Amino acid sequence: MRRSLLFIPGNNPAMLQNADVFESDAIIIDLEDAVSISEKDSARDLVRFYLKSTAENDLEIVIRINGLDSKYGLADLKAVVSDKIDTIMLPKAHAQDVKHLVEILSGLEKERGMKKKIGIIPIIELATSVLETEEIAKQARVSGLLLGAEDLTTDLGIERTKTGSEILFPRFQVIYACAANKIEAIDTPFTDTKDESGLSADCKTAAELGMNAKACIHPNQVETVNKYFSPSQKLIDWSLRVIEAQKKAEANGLGVFSLDGKMIDKPIIERAEKVLAKAAKFKIL
């Protein structure tokens, strides 16, 4: 369960060793776009030894590798796959790429005697991937999909705007594919790190549409993202009242009951339980 995932450049020791102070629910150590071609080897070595030096904690560690069609992707996996990481983020993903990644991870985990099964977050950032979203979401180990609007709008040859009307369709594709497969829909980062009101508006839109979390490209975005992707106090209070009323109804042998004049049945109760689970996870209950 996530609200915020913060990108950290893989070749930056100062950022890596402070990764756990930024209060994001996950960090994405980036070996792809944040690292120049000439520094791929250096970043890979740095991240490998950074991971060895860290103690396990609650922070989800995600590694964005280079594409498996590049000469770096497999080397990245060999360097980082260990019990110290939780998830691999796969750029420009298609269902076939995810299947290939699952095979490689299974082999490395077995070879290394790992306890953990590494998850996968494919990035939906090509028009062909958007059309294949549901198939990608269904693949083994996939725990969420990240919409990558920058590469996607480049692929489409259109301008990326702050209002995001151009990414409405891919946002819905990701949201519905994730909801149908009970995984997390992760929204594209807001790239203007100095525009606080723009970030708030973008978070509000994404959360209202049904995104569960959002990627951040700067530590100063984490607080706002966490706020918009956490259940509000009003929603938490309502959920508590629903569960309380449900207990009373159960005691009276009622399956359906009303609260504030509105009928409460199974889907509403499930919604309240999800809200409370998320609130408990993020210690805001």
Add this chain to the structure above:
Amino acid sequence: MKIGIAGTLESNDVMMTVKESDTPKIVIESIVYDYFSKQIRDTIVSTLEEMNIKNVDVLCQDRGALDYAIKARLITAIERMEE
């Protein structure tokens, strides 16, 4: 002469320059030299031993890097030297 360089002079990082040499040599320049030069040297020596590298000249320009970064940058510099 083979030479490999890795890392940066940014804060918390280290720049390692490794050259082929007839005799082993390690020079450390660090903003925390008085406190950590022995630890840095030990990390360099143990990393070279693990890689079975003997005759190299290492220049370590440290900007407060932790052990993992010193080790990683040294390994990258050696690998680049051998490319």
